[in-house]
Amino acid sequence: MAQQTWLITGVGGGFGRHLTEQLLDRGDRVAGTVRDLDRMTALKAKYGDRLWLAHLDVTDFAEIKQVVNRAFAAFGRIDVVVNNAGYGLFGAAEEFTDEEVHHELDTNLVGPIEVTRAALPFLRTQGAGRIIQMSTYGGQATNPGATIYHASEWGIEGFMESLAREVEVFGIGVTIVEPGGARTEFRYGSSRLATPLSAYDNTPGAMTRMIKNLPPAAGDPAKMAEAIIASVDSSPAPRRLVLGSDGYKYIHDALLERLAEVEAQETSAATTDAPLPEQATR
Template sequence: MTQRTWLITGVNSGFGRHMTEQLLARGDRVAGTVRKMDAMNDLKAQYGDLLWLAHLDVTDTPAIHQVVNKAFTDLGKIDVVVNNAGYGLFGAAEEMTDDQILHQINTNLIGSIQVVRAALPHLRTQGGGRIIQLSTVGGQAAFPGGSLYHAGKWGIEGFIEAVGQEVAPFNIGCTLVEPGGARTEFRYGSSQLAPKIDAYDISPASMVRRIIEEGTSVSLGDPAKMAKIMIDSVDQHPAPKRIALGSDSYTTIHKALTERLANLEAQKDLAFSTDFPANA
């Protein structure tokens, strides 16, 4: 098996941690970014120089460029860049504070954009590579109580799909990964709730608040299996544009796309009616 070098943001937990453990176990090198360095002491002690670590807050754009540049300089070549860092912000749009909105967009959207922008010059220079962007079922479907989370994920999906076309001539492939619910720390660990407005108790937006506050719902998805599929996708040529992971993701995305297509087809005559006449 060819040894690869991976740059993964947010390796201390969730999919980033699962991917890092699997990659190190098979002998690949991982350049991982973390918010808390101590969280990686066990893997660093076990794997030594195979694990390169740097502190990074992905809301800090200058720091993103410094860390990505240093990773490529220190390791010589990075084959795969994985944008994993992110978190969920939930509640009705009206409930969210301005600071919460800015931090969510800066982390999940702008942070991911800047990691890609920082990596692209290096990937072009070395003759290619892969970008794996963690999205979610919520990047294709929307649920009440997730408006700002969806804003970031729908935004990054459009960005990656366009960038993938831009960089294809440089042998750089881009893949969006859309997991459903998985048994990571995401739902009950890293996710945040907006301050409560009682009027929204009667709104569908209140459901996600109850789920998080009660803490009893168990996700279907196995994050270790999902991480392996993300890793294995790098062997596919060309790079898959999207990978849906989990039966809930497949079912929800299928329903959303089917309804969207039906709604579009119903508007065909209306859409065509707004063109100038032929030869006008």
């Protein structure tokens, strides 16, 4: 397999770290962004010039463009861009502050959009490339107590699905990755919880009370990273990559439920059509 070069946001932990380590182990090059460069000292010492690092907070939109430009300049060509940086925000909708809502959307939605927009001119000029968007089964299915998180993931999935149709003519593929629960820092450290309101005690929206008592996640992040890397060799690019038996079940059940609701309205939906022109003149 020819050496590939990857740009990955959020390489300090979770899927970003697993991807980076596996890619470097197999001989690829990685341009990685992280908020705390000290977390990458040992990996940089081990892999040297094959690991290029830069500080990036994906809510700093001006910094995004600068870092992406520098990454492409450093390696000359980047084959795969992975939007991985993000975090979960859990609680009922009214339990969040305005600042918490805006930061979640800036991190999980606007940030990846801006990273992608910054990379697209380079990929388009190359005439080839792959964009991988880390999402979740929660980009297709929902749970109470995760309203703002779902808003960010459904939003980025809509952007990426539309983008895939825009850029395929330039040889650029887009894949949305939808893992189930995984044993990463996302679930066991980086996720944030709202300040609880007593009104939501003992209701379905009491995610902040339940999440602390969840059993260990089923997903193996190392195996999931392997599957993500392998997906780049698929042509055409898979539009979605579902990982984990729980992720499959949640997405499958949600899609069946939504399809049933739509199909039940086939006849009633048509009653709101305007008359055809020839019918209107009779």
